[in-house]
Each structure stands twice: as C-alpha cells, then as structure tokens.
Amino acid sequence: MSEEILRLENIKANYGDFPAVDDVSICIGEGDIVSVLGTNGSGKTTLMNCAAGLIRPSGGRIFLRGEDITEMPPELRVNAGLALVPQGGRCFARMSVEDNLLTGSYSRRARKQSRDSLEKVYSLFPVLKEKRKQQAGTLSGGERQMTAIGRAMMSRPSVMLFDELSLGLAPVVVKEIYARLTELNGSERMTIVLIEQDTRRAMRMSSYTYIMLKGRIVLEGRSDALKDEDVKTAYFGI
C-alpha cells in the first residue's frame, strides 16, 4: 500500500442526541482511489463534512500527512490540500462558470497559480470553456457537477472528496465524469475519495472500499476481494 495521506480516527459526530457517525476510522493512501458506500442516512456525508472541517466531530482525530488537523478551520484545510466536491455540486448559481472556478483558487496558496489551474480544468472539461461566461444556475446537472469538480481542482488539492458524485445524473454523464477522474488520478496522482450509492461503479474504480451503515463501518476491504454477497448484506444490513 502507498504512503498514508488522510486518516480519520474514531470519528464521532452527533446531530443533537442522534449519532450520525459513531466511531469510524478510515485510512487513505496517497494516489489511491477509495470508496465509502452506504444507503441514505448511513453517515457518509457527515463523515466527509468532518474531514473537510464543515462539521466539528464530537470525538476522534483527523490527520493529513501525519499532521493533526482536527481543530483546523476549513479554509486552512483547503490550503493544506484537501478539497470537497459537495453533494449536488452546489455551484454558485448567480455567478458565471469562470467565476465559480475562480472561487476555487481563493486560498492563498492556489491564488498565484489560478491562470494555470484554469487551463487545466478547461482541458479536462472542454465544455466548461465553451460556457465560461454562462451563469452556473443555467447549466445542466452534469455540467454543474463538472463545474464543481473543476472548482475543487482550482485549489490545487492533493486529496479530493466527492460526495454523491453520480446522484441525479444520467448514466452516460456519470460514465464521462468517472473517466475524467481516472485521468486525473493517473496523470496527477490525485487521491480520490468517492462517497457513493452507485456501489458497482465505485467499487470497480476504487482499490479499497468501506461500507457504512447507521453511522458505523460494517465492512471494508480491497474492492476486488469483497464478495458480492457480503457487500449486499452489509449495505442493506440484512
């Protein structure tokens, strides 16, 4: 296994009294693609928001390249190389595609390279270049997701967290986006964490898989070694 880059250790997070994430540990190696799977309400998004610093976990620690970042505010995590592509893309609807992308290089470290990063995004997603003056709110779902991915790339991250990448998108678009991610992983050695409900596709692409249920990890292992039966049982909790 490659060198560890991101580690979540015994993470706990509550919404009021309800434990959304309960003692979860995951470890991600540099340049790996890892998937975290689970049904709605299994705590995947909460876990990613903890990693990105949008939610403060009530217990546990988070390490990026061995450095404890548990108390680090989100803007500094972006600076440190962590980027989240939130669920549904969450583009800035009233801003142009290009302005959306430029917000991605808001962090100090990335600002200097924003021109260069922009070219990189445009070469990965040429359609965004065509529509760069268009308001993001008028894009199709797939284009919006691409904008969100491009925006995350603009911060020059070393780890990208994708929350429900394929949700609500046409299969052909999902396929296209996944192909681009593979490219990104190959050419830049980008570490990728996929939060998904599309179990099959995510497992096919990733080297390691975690399956969450009711806030806990119920199954983990190398994606090609996990048995279909076990995955189904773990996923649905039956």
Place this chain on the structure above:
Amino acid sequence: MMPAGDRTKKGLIVTGVLFMVLFVIGITGIGGSNVLRYGFRILLYITIGEMWNLLSGYAGLTSLGQQAFIGLSGYALAVATTKYGLFYPLGIVAGLVISLGAAFVLSFLLLRIEGMYFSITTWVVAEALGTLFMSLMYVNRGAGMTVSAEPYPRIGTLYLMALVLCFASMITMILLPGSEFGLGVRAMRDDVQAAESLGVNVKRSRRIIYLVAAGFTALAGSLFFLNKGTIYPESGFDIGWTISMVFIVIIGGSGTVAGPVAGAVIYVFLSEILAHYPGWSNMILGAIAILMILFCPQGVIPAIGAAVRNSAKRRRKGSDGCRELDY
C-alpha cells in the same frame, strides 16, 4: 483583474467623468440651490442604496435595520455639536466611530443568525435603539435634539460632501466584485457552506461587509441630519430608511452599481411628486415596487441593458427585454 477587468475599468471611467461633471455643478452652483438640494438628497440616497445593495445584493445579508446607524450617527452629531459645542466635522467623525463600534459589537450577535432571522433581528435591534433613545434623558427623550453648527454649512458645501461620500461608495462597489475578496463574498451569498469548503472565511468576510455598509450609511445619516438640523428618535431610527433603500435597489436593480443610482433618482423625484398626496404616497410607492417585482424583477438598469443588447442583435423582442434575463 481577470475577466471583470475591462468592465471595472469602464465603470471607473464613467464614474470619474460623472464625478467631474457633478463636482463642477457643485462648485459653480449652476442651476441654483434647488438643483443642489435635489442633488444632495439623491447622492445620499444613492449612498445608502449602494450599501444596502452591498449587504443584500452581494453578500446575501438582507438587513432591515440599517436605520440603526443613521439614527446613531445623527444623534452623535447632535450631541457633539449641541452638548459639547464641537465643530460639526468632529460630530460626523464621532458618528462614524460610534456606528462602527456598534456594528462591530452587533456583528457578533447578528452574523451568527442566518437568512430571514437575520433580517428580523436587525430590525428589532434598530427598533430597540429607537425605544432606548426615546427614554434616554441624555438625548432629551422624545423631544429630540437640534444640530448646531457655527457657521452652518451652506447647501453647496453639503452637496460636495455628499458627492464625495456617494462616489466613494460607488467606487467601493465597482472595485469589490472583481476582487478576490468580492468573489468570495458573492460565492458566500449563493451557497455559504460550499464557499466555506473552498476556503472563504465566511465570518470575516461578512463582518467586513457589515462594517463597510454601517460606516457609509452612518456618514450619509450624519450629512442628512446636518442638513435637517433636528433629530427625533422616530426620524433617526425610522424603518422608512430601510424601506427607501429596498425600494431604490429593487427599482434600480440589485447586484449592479448603476442600479441604485437610477433607483435613487426615481425615488427622490417620485417622493417629491407624491408629497402632494399625503397618505397615498407610501401606497403608491409600494404598488410601484410590486409591479416592478412582477414584471421586471431584475430592475430598470439590467432591463435597459438587455433591451439594448437585444436591439443590437436585431431581434424583434427588444420590448420583452425584462424577461430575457429571467432565470
């Protein structure tokens, strides 16, 4: 800056030329004191309109309590000049300092609150200040105070002060959106959490915007009451101030710099005409605002822009410009 660079430059040039013209009018007094009097009011309303636009249109902070800073600065001016006999510019500075201080303290309470609750709370705070001043002996309770300046500034002087203030606020608004900081602010308006995940320090950005708006609004308030000469709790802390800001921004077009300029001109002339029909004036202003929201929701300036673009493209839909931009 990048793509917005050309527009920023153009905006600054137009603003600069406009400033020179208005400055010459102020210095020479061409057109007499009536022009200056109208100009003074329009310039102040542009300022507070731009600042409300900054809060709501750019930063998503829809405040209904900006009158708090108008009242505070008006009273600061009255207290400084009448009670302590200070030269009026010191009173204006006092108003600015007190308003910024109040805004800074309030920001810890207000900026924790999101959306509609933020709006309501800002209003409640302004009302509370009004009630406080109503019962404070130090400021003569409800009897109000006078502003005493020796010598009292002439309308030409007031006009020039308002002109400088107004253009400072406009230049702020022109430079902001294209800057990195402004990019973060607009992102925050559209989606707070997504902006945060990209490294925008939402708390800090909101505080800066809130303080800038409070400062400019306070200065406008000082000038307004310097001209008026008297202040009462119900005139200083009147929700009517915010209503006029909202009207100006809706009519002119939110999220644009030229919008509040057009809005303020329309507002000042309309309220002048409607002053002949007391009782009806607010109803008519309200009806106009509703009609605008229904048929031209993005405001006069963007609609004109769209119509011009349409006719340039020789499409025959020029008259339907309003709907073109509807998203």
